[in-house]
Amino acid sequence: MPATPRIGRNEPGTWTASLWSQIAPIYAAILDHPFIGGLTDGSLPADVFAGYVAQDVHYLRTYSRALAGVAAKAPTLADTAMFSRHAAEVFDVELSLHSELLPALGLSADAVDAASVAPTTMAYNSYLLATVYGGSFADGLAAVLPCYWIYAEVGAELLTRGSTDARYQRWIDSYGGDEFAATVSEVLALADRIGPGLAAADESAARAHFVTTSRYEWMFFDAAYRQESWPV
Template identity: 70%
Template sequence: MNAPDESTQRWSLRMWNEIESVYSAILTHPFSSGLTDGTLDPQVFAHYVAQDVHYLRDYARALAVVGAKAPTLADTAMFSRHAADVFEVELSLHEVLLPELGLDPAGLARVPVAPTTRAYTSYLLATVYSGSFADGLAAVLPCYWIYARMGQELIARGSSEARYQRWIDSYGGEEFAATVAQVVELADRTGPTLTPQQDAEARAHFLTTSRYEWMFFDAAHRLEQWPV
């Protein structure tokens, strides 16, 4: 059977096919393997969680902007709910993890935003504010989708470390998968409405933020700090 050409493929699948190598690199990164075999340095995980709190605060803002540009009121409401979920669900998970990792939630503002975190969030916010709805949607989608796929993969492996298992469970569960499916479905409604140039620009944003996802895990693994 012949593979479907680009004109018949779902837009989301076309984008995902372009980042398969990036996703594979995330799964094989020592950060990911360390989560499941329990060998990840707790200091590395603490660095990741602290940076993720900084990241999610700007990601919630990005979702709100994408929602404001959404084509229907239902789509706007969906992104509004997701932005609220970042605060209510993911940051509440961090409130549990931070004390376990020796981090003070109240003092998190004193933890510097690392270079990769700053670069990633700056790119996201610039894209959603200055770009089209499709640009913003493509830019925020990798964070949804990569974490869901990663969670499903890692939950099958499990972890010997309770803190890491809690993190894996939060992204590998059915509820988060259902949330991501809503956004993927919206992407598939959006793709066919784009001109070739708009399509190329949006897909470039999807690839860029997917690369930033790998960089975010790698930066945590390196305990990245500002060099000067």
């Protein structure tokens, strides 16, 4: 695992470098998770990956709304345009990936729609929306950032490993590619512009949201691996 993230400026003293240093153990735990290892060596059961994709569809529908909320509170018109574009790209790009993966996994769109939203998915979605719509722009930015950044970092790392399964390689290529890295770099640059100007209490609150949703990223992979369902 690289000592520093591959995406972004990676310069000591920047706000994002400070944020990453706080979640480095979480990221390491994600890379060590058997879900991630199973993507590269092909040992991840197809039904587990199919369940993950179904939950990811439910998550991304909420994430797109969260990005729209961040866009509405953005400090400049250019920032609003960027997040609005990213919200649209969730549908245009990421859900198109699912449209390719679903048939390969024997899933239909109707089956995904009928699938129950798992507890971790619902909790993560609820936290995102509550933070974005109830908090400041910095709160929302910090809350949505881990999904951008961690996926780009995981994708970049897994590109170096490859996969023995063409379906998993397709997923890796999507998140490890230059286009997604460029999108994430835009958001990191904005974070480094906003973070240093925050009052101490506001910075602490935003940082806490960043750490929390980073934990949710680990929990999301873990819930998929365990094929989590409602206990009662």
